[in-house]
Amino acid sequence: MTCTLCKAGVDVIQKLLHSNGGEDVITAIAVEVCELGNIEDRRVCKLAVEEFKQEVFYVLFLLNIIPSQLCYWLLKNQCRKPADFLPNWVVTSSTTPQPPYKPRTNPASGTPTLKFLFFTDMHMDVRYAPGRTAKCREPLCCRDNDALPDQGDVIMNAVLVKKQKSDAAGMWGDYRHCDMPQNTVESMMSQVANNDGIDFIIFTGDIPAHNVWNQTKEDQIDKLQRWTDLLKKHFPTTPVYAAVGNHESAPVNSYPPHSIFDQPGADTQWLLDTLYDSWSNWIPEEDMGFVKQGAFYTTLIRPGLRVVSLNTNYCSDDSWWLLVGTNAVDPEGQLKWFAGVMQAAEDNDENVLIISHRPTDGCMKPWSDNYYEIINRYQNTIIAQLFGHAHTLKIPILKYNDITQEDRVSAIGLIGPGFTTYSNLNSGYRIYTMEGEYEGSRYSLLDGESYYLNITDANMRGEATWQREYSFVDDYDVINLTPPELKKLVDRFDSDEQLFQSYHNHITKMEDLSDCDVTCKQSTLCDIKTFRADDNSFC
Template identity: 35%
Template sequence: MRRLFLFIFLFNQVLNIALDVKPNGHKLNKSGLMHKLMDTFNDVSNPSKADINCGLCTVLVDGLQQGIKSNKTDQELFQFVEDFCVNLKIEEPHICKAVVPQFGPEIIFVLTKSKHDVDDICGSLIKGCGNPDNPKTQLWSMTIPGNKPAVKPWPTVANGGQTLRVLHLSDIHIDRLYTPGKESNCTHGGGVANPMCCRPYPDDDLQKPIQIPAGPWGMNENCDIPFQTFANAMKHISETQKLDYIIVTGDMEAHDIWDYTKDKTIANIDNITAVLTSFFPTVPIYQATGNHEGVPMDGMPPHTMEEYDSHSPQWLYNEYAKIWGVHLTQQAISDIQYRASYSVYIQKNLRLISLNTVYCSEWNFFLLLDVVDPDGTLEWLTEQLLDAEQKNEKVHIISHIPAGDDYCLKGWSFNFYDIVNRFEGTIAAMFYGHTHKDDFNVFYENGDPTGRPTHFTWIAPSLTTYSYLNPAYRIYTIDGAYTGSSYTVLEAETYWADVAAANQNGQEPNWQLEYKTKQDYQMTDLSPKSWNELIKRLETDDTLFNKFHTNYYRNPNQAKNCYKEPECRKQFICRVRSARSYDETNFCK
């Protein structure tokens, strides 16, 4: 929501500098309009925030388009927006000064080039606003190969066989400015919450007493983790686990999205990868890009975009190629440099595909110009899966944004869903992050939640505590590597640390086993069928649901009695059934 406010208020100030002409040619009373807008915004009795935001967005996007047509310079636009942000205390002054030049060029470029009208754009930004058939929900088709092999039963694996141990890290989000003793429950004078806490701000009111000081190991608040918590976790894992390889599913940057720079992002990627390598010098590490690696966040346009070189993420893709390429082929490195995706053999007859899902991100504003298969990524994925199928190989997919999350554009998500169902016999496992929660999604044949479950995704908990969480990581036991291996996940162990306890007792975090998926959820195996049966049990078994709900947050203070609230429980059940975005009417019956 904070990104939306920043985006909306960027438009708001543009009304003050646009031509004094409405779209219909009448004079625009700026003063009266601004009073009306502010009255609407400040009307807290209004029952629908969505209606308020929609009204603002509709007027403001139109105003911005008029400002662009009047040839106002970027600097003129930026300065007015900054002043507006500061004067209305939308954010701390230093954030206002930074966020406008961070996102402004992308937004202005997209709206200058876009053929979409106000209703399309606001419909893309705000649910229930404007045109429901907007770029965010636009469906598009692609060719998926036919001749699907006959569906085989999920493989049965005998106990005691050869296995692989794999570490899954996701959403590390190290805050390099994390400072013990700083406010962890931060608000400023206007009562607006800061985007992040546990760090110093130039606008700090030094006279205001700190209510909840940040501890040395992190906080269950609106804070990312300090570097020492990341290093401590890696030290613990290296001393307690024997690993065959590591997967990292994106998002290393902190959540200070107003302060991203290319140099800082590169330094952060280099440092985190170097730390991983120092603790696991002989263990292969395979990574996927997160949306927070973009500068600005999510800013990864496809090559087909006009003036691509002016906004290109090539600097990032080249860095990935350098850092990730240690265990990769030259072809994989070339694929990274083009689309930040790659395919590599990690065991005999097992391919790992790292998929760039920022190409489906709703906050990748460049996609407003063309949402259809950015950089041919899904076509490339299909080619990889078809080749693997023809060679009787298995595939693991690692990625960041789950396709069932509404953060992922509908057209991309629907096509990915069909690809998974087409290649269900080839894909052995899929691993994601992004949500920071401990979760999963199930796929169904023909998208029918009452039908046969075809596959599922592992959505890993985050190492960051943002927001109101405890840090966690996961270890998979995978069938392999031997002739005929299924490469399916046999068990998943999730570990966590109580940072509040560590802060209180003055000792290092106690990393401990939280639960084993198959064992604690009493699943027959970890097949799609068993995951679907788990969903059915979650609907009726209060004890089981509470266990899942607590694991989801890994913070007892967050895990309320959701099972007693039908709507709360329904939302959780709906989400795990939904591996396809913007399809609530189908999966939430």
């Protein structure tokens, strides 16, 4: 779609919405366009339009938004940004002078260590049904309402698809458009609980399945409670530190700030209250004050070791609510709060793990730029940033933005591995080892050991066998997971083709073992070096 066509279409829609019965007309047209355009089948189209129309109509109808603004939002690469729309803004991180750079070093042999489980993007589908077809009419299959594979053929996107018995969903999951059965989730938790001796757990969001066209707040509350119960069942005495994912809300990606909770469909206090009830199983009450405001918090894990959980859904360009007024300007004051937390951590000689769901290269640019000013300012304090959302592995690095030191990395991020197989992935999790509690510990990450479940093998054998995939120290030949070491690793990807191809295989948790060609490699390395939104200057 061109920018000109988009603006003409938005203009027509806005005029229709202002007419009597306009909402009903637009709703009916949207369903027909969705179905006739082979976007989805009629059932999904009708449910999706109902799911999202309040949010979309509010932006289109009740705001003084003009077509050029909305089309820039929808088609950023094709439309020029209108003046004064989504303006830049600045959060002052600190007036305290930045201390000299203090590189992290490996601790002496024999010093204490801690281990923690990292998993993300669970996407557990309580309606997953082994034996049902993995080739259905809808974006999510392998469910109890799907046909059995031997019950005839199915039309998918206007193409007749012959169903075979091999199309049946397996006991432990499926590579196609299917999410995770509960037995696979519990298999992983049992494996870790019985073998790894972990000290705490980090989870970076996305609990529900991908049936985003048909979810209610009651559905999401139920899934969050199931997640809580499973963790308490398998890890009754282990603390859990979580971040909220974009799929926890209903509709998906819907995180309006409190200032518009009085608008139709905008009040998500139910989600914030549910997160509070869940997370209070592990987080002290005195540290939960901002959870009911915006689903972010900070707490001490050990003396000198702090976790900060951010809600990066407030930075997302998937949220229509952020088009409202100045809502995109530091929603809920989260970054101002974050800067204050980091200054206090520096003052108290603490070390900080930052966890959130969305990697910040997917944020709106002003939010991303402000975030990384804070990251650069407190690089001595930050251990690492742990993200989810991508379902795959990624090792983003942030280069220092002072041109005199541009070849030094100030911070690292570690994305994934995701737990869901959606789509064409194996399931995975990681066990991190870090410096433990002792005088002078900086709690640096020492290694990360990834495990995966070969879905094909598990379904053939009828049992889930979680296999060690790799460790950074043993298989990538790094000393630890500090910024200088991971920068050396990324630099080696340029020249060591075998090492890079191993990394490429690990992205999908050993599902895709094909070679990554020159174009693929260039894109992959650019992804690693791009951690700010709309900035590929280090590629």
